Amino acid sequence: MRLEMKVTLRRGNFDLTTDLSVQDENMGLLGRSGAGKSTVLGLLAGTLLPESGRIALDGKLLFDSGKGIMVPREQRPIGAVLQYDQLPAEETVQDGLFAVYERTPKQRRNLKPASLIEFLDIGALLKQPMRHLSTGERQRVLLAKALLKSPKLLLLDDPLATMGHFAHAVTPLLKRLQTELALPLFYASHTLGNISEFSAKAAVLAEGRIIRVGLINDLLQDADLLQKIGLSQIDNRIPALVTQHDLADGCTLAQSYGIGLVLPLRPELPLGSWVTISIPANEIALSRHYIPGISIQNQINGEICALIRRDNGVLVQIDCGTVWLAGITLKACRDMDLKEGDRVYCLAKTQSFSYRSNAEPSTFNQLFDKSQ
Numbered sequence: 200m201r202l203e204m205k206v207t208l209r210r211g212n213f214d215l216t217t218d219l220s221v222q223d224e225n226m227g228l229l230g231r232s233g234a235g236k237s238t239v240l241g242l243l244a245g246t247l248l249p250e251s252g253r254i255a256l257d258g259k260l261l262f263d264s265g266k267g268i269m270v271p272r273e274q275r276p277i278g279a280v281l282q283y284d285q286l287p288a289e290e291t292v293q294d295g296l297f298a299v300y301e302r303t304p305k306q307r308r309n310l311k312p313a314s315l316i317e318f319l320d321i322g323a324l325l326k327q328p329m330r331h332l333s334t335g336e337r338q339r340v341l342l343a344k345a346l347l348k349s350p351k352l353l354l355l356d357d358p359l360a361t362m363g364h365f366a367h368a369v370t371p372l373l374k375r376l377q378t379e380l381a382l383p384l385f386y387a388s389h390t391l392g393n394i395s396e397f398s399a400k401a402a403v404l405a406e407g408r409i410i411r412v413g414l415i416n417d418l419l420q421d422a423d424l425l426q427k428i429g430l431s432q433i434d435n436r437i438p439a440l441v442t443q444h445d446l447a448d449g450c451t452l453a454q455s456y457g458i459g460l461v462l463p464l465r466p467e468l469p470l471g472s473w474v475t476i477s478i479p480a481n482e483i484a485l486s487r488h489y490i491p492g493i494s495i496q497n498q499i500n501g502e503i504c505a506l507i508r509r510d511n512g513v514l515v516q517i518d519c520g521t522v523w524l525a526g527i528t529l530k531a532c533r534d535m536d537l538k539e540g541d542r543v544y545c546l547a548k549t550q551s552f553s554y555r556s557n558a559e560p561s562t563f564n565q566l567f568d569k570s571q
């Protein structure tokens with residue numbers, strides 16, 4: 200995706216001025232509530248009209264105030280799951296899906312509607328008007344609509360946050376679309392959890408301005424930036440190789456960068472497969488010593504590489520082969536007299552780890568329309 204967006208818009212007391220140039224496959228949009236994320240997505244999708252400026256996707260102008268160009272939403276090669284989307288009040292789910300699919304040129308259609316409807320479990324909703332749907336149902340229907348457009352870019356206003364348990368099924372679907380259809384995702388959220396699932400990079404938005412664009416790993420090392428965007432919940436994402444399922448003791452064993460990990464039991468994961476596990480930074484405690492006779496199964500030794508001051512505490516970066524982040528209070532940091540270069544143990548309970556969804560190669564094959 201090559202995206203250029205240099206626009207201005209005033210909404211009430213809120214001023215948005217973006218100067219964003221994206222040359223990547225995927226991008227996250229990170230910012231506090233009210234920073235302007237939904238506004239940016241609306242401008243890209245074509246539900247909002249900028250006052251001035253220019254938007255171009257892959258060299259094609261979508262908006263240019265100087266040239267008087269404004270490509271309407273239906274004609275933009277963009278699918279969008281937006282938080283606020285004006286939809287015809289009485290339009291049924293089926294009519295909405297059908298209309299989008301019919302408008303998409305046959306040679307561009309790349310997904311089978313029936314399989315998508317089944318996969319997103321929206322078959323029972325087809326006769327309902329959109330206004331009768333719950334938030335989560337609505338998000339799934341909007342995702343189906345966005346995908347049936349066979350878009351060249353998918354905008355997501357954190358739909359996973361409101362999808363409940365469906366998020367576990369939809370995440371691998373989106374990942375599969377990224378690889379199978381080379382579909383770029385632009386994912387907006389106020390936390391990094393879902394963004395980093397789909398993109399290694401993020402643009403940071405604060406008070407209607409893009410203040411940084413960079414690798415998420417680099418953004419996490421910028422204490423001022425973290426403070427500015429009030430990032431509170433930070434997850435560690437760790438790749439791990441499944442080595443053993445211990446049914447008797449109820450745990451799965453894995454290796455990550457030479458470190459042995461004791462994880463929640465997931466016997467269906469093939470031995471020798473790679474998984475991504477996550478653990479919130481706030482779930483990791485630190486100790487200067489190995490603690491024998493404790494129920495916590497993971498005590499991982501590493502060296503502190505940075506101490507980042509946050510609103511209510513300190514984010515400690517520890518090099519354990521890969522970088523782990525532990526969120527502790529300022530008091531704990533002072534009491535332990537922690538400094539860069541100190542060696543510490545990261546203490547992590549088995550049940551604090553969760554498995555992130557992995558795209559299994561065969562699960563989605565029936566979705567793709569390969570007849571074109």
Ligand SMILES: Nc1ncnc2c1ncn2[C@@H]1O[C@H](COP(=O)(O)OP(=O)(O)OP(=O)(O)O)[C@@H](O)[C@H]1O
Nearest residue numbers: 210211213230231232233234235236237238239389
């Ligand atoms: N229809 C509107 N009229 C006037 N102001 C609006 C309107 N919609 C949004 N705003 C203002 O624009 C600003 C940015 O809103 P926006 O929804 O883009 O933020 P956001 O980053 O997506 O927030 P959140 O994470 O809470 O969804 C807010 O200050 C909001 O009050």
